[in-house]
Amino acid sequence: MFGLPEDLITVIWTLIKIVVIVAPLMLGVAYLTYAERKIIGYMQVRIGPNRVGPKGWLQPIADALKLMFKEIILPTGANKMLFVVAPVLSIAPALAAWAVIPFDDGLVLSNLDAGLLYILALTSVGVYGVIIAGWASNSKYAFLGALRSAAQVVSYEIAMGFALVGVLMAAGSLNLGDIVRAQEGGFLNWYWLPLFPLFIVYFLSGVAETNRAPFDVAEGESEIVAGFHVEYSGMTFAIFFLAEYANMILIAALASVLFLGGWLSPFAGVPLLGDMTAWVPGLFWLLMKMSIFLFFFLWFRATFPRYRYDQIMRLGWKAFLPVTIFWLFVEGIAIYAEIGPWFDGVLGA
């Protein structure tokens, strides 16, 4: 033990690992925006961006560069400090949550036993960015957008929380790696099957939580122009944008880990295919599952018209919440009866 130097090495080594996670994530965010424009373009029989670089591949880079050179406007009536802090508050939790996401068996930055609790805490912090932005802007549209968004996010957080409890009851652990390992044994052992209503509620709440279409009344271009970030420009706006997309990827990753067996292969246990695909790394399966969820995010936006605000609140409180509570009762009975490969029964396996 050399005291400080060794600690310093640990810190530097950890920082390197964090960069290895954050850099591809930021690249993923950039190309998710590109994918969104392309996919929605094709769904509307347009081509989408195709001018910058071959087939438009450099479009996100060009967008980032453009935003860097734009003026950052600080409105006269705004609380300047809070105005600049808000975007930072919204991106930090969207990134920091990745500390506990397992990418493969054992491939996780911090194997926290309270992983899911940490996720729940951090995703709750994200709403502060929106509220502070809306308040600090001192603009009517921003204020309305922030109010709507805050009420919507906290409403859907409840349904999300109850869905998480369902996963916990089945897995018996807050550690995300253990939750995945509890789903081992093939496609039908993943929690999407016994917890199907919770799975649907979780993902749709995730869509509402990230203020994505069709639940995007917080932005509502056609009524309150851009909602909470109407006064933001240049890089401050870009950070909000990054946070929204980073949150989408986070929700996709969490839904994969909690309900679709994370890094587990969908062919495990299948006679011929299982052996043929055994060499595929777990990271590949996780990325595949995340891509499916992300595609759904984009697909929803191209397909559904925006919900009215009262419809959103009704869906959250009067549909999702009763469904999740009901399913917790069902799950309690299922655990008592030790149904299927999913539930161990109350006195342990």
Added chain:
Amino acid sequence: MLDHYLPVLLFIIVGLAVGVGPIAIGFLLGEHRPDREKNSPYECGFEPFEDSRMKFDVRFYLVAILFIIFDLEIAFLFPWAIVLDKIGVVGLAAMGIFLLILVIGFIYEWKKGALEWE
């Protein structure tokens, strides 16, 4: 035990840096030519005619209060779900009763119209 939390702390710091860094770059590289019109709050071309921190609907408060109740409930359920295989049938039944009380409260607020947004 605590070593697991160092990466988490560092990650939060990196997350904040990813927010602060680009904004600083934006301030450095972007131009600064403020004028009165540009810096006024956006209101579809109108001069804003009253303060934007206006009165708002009391239902937003109501949602916040209901949120606290249900979120606390989730906070209770988390540790319970972890020790489910140790506390046995009694634990299962106890939480069933607890949830039932919550459900009765939920039905009450529904009937009272606390969830209406028409």
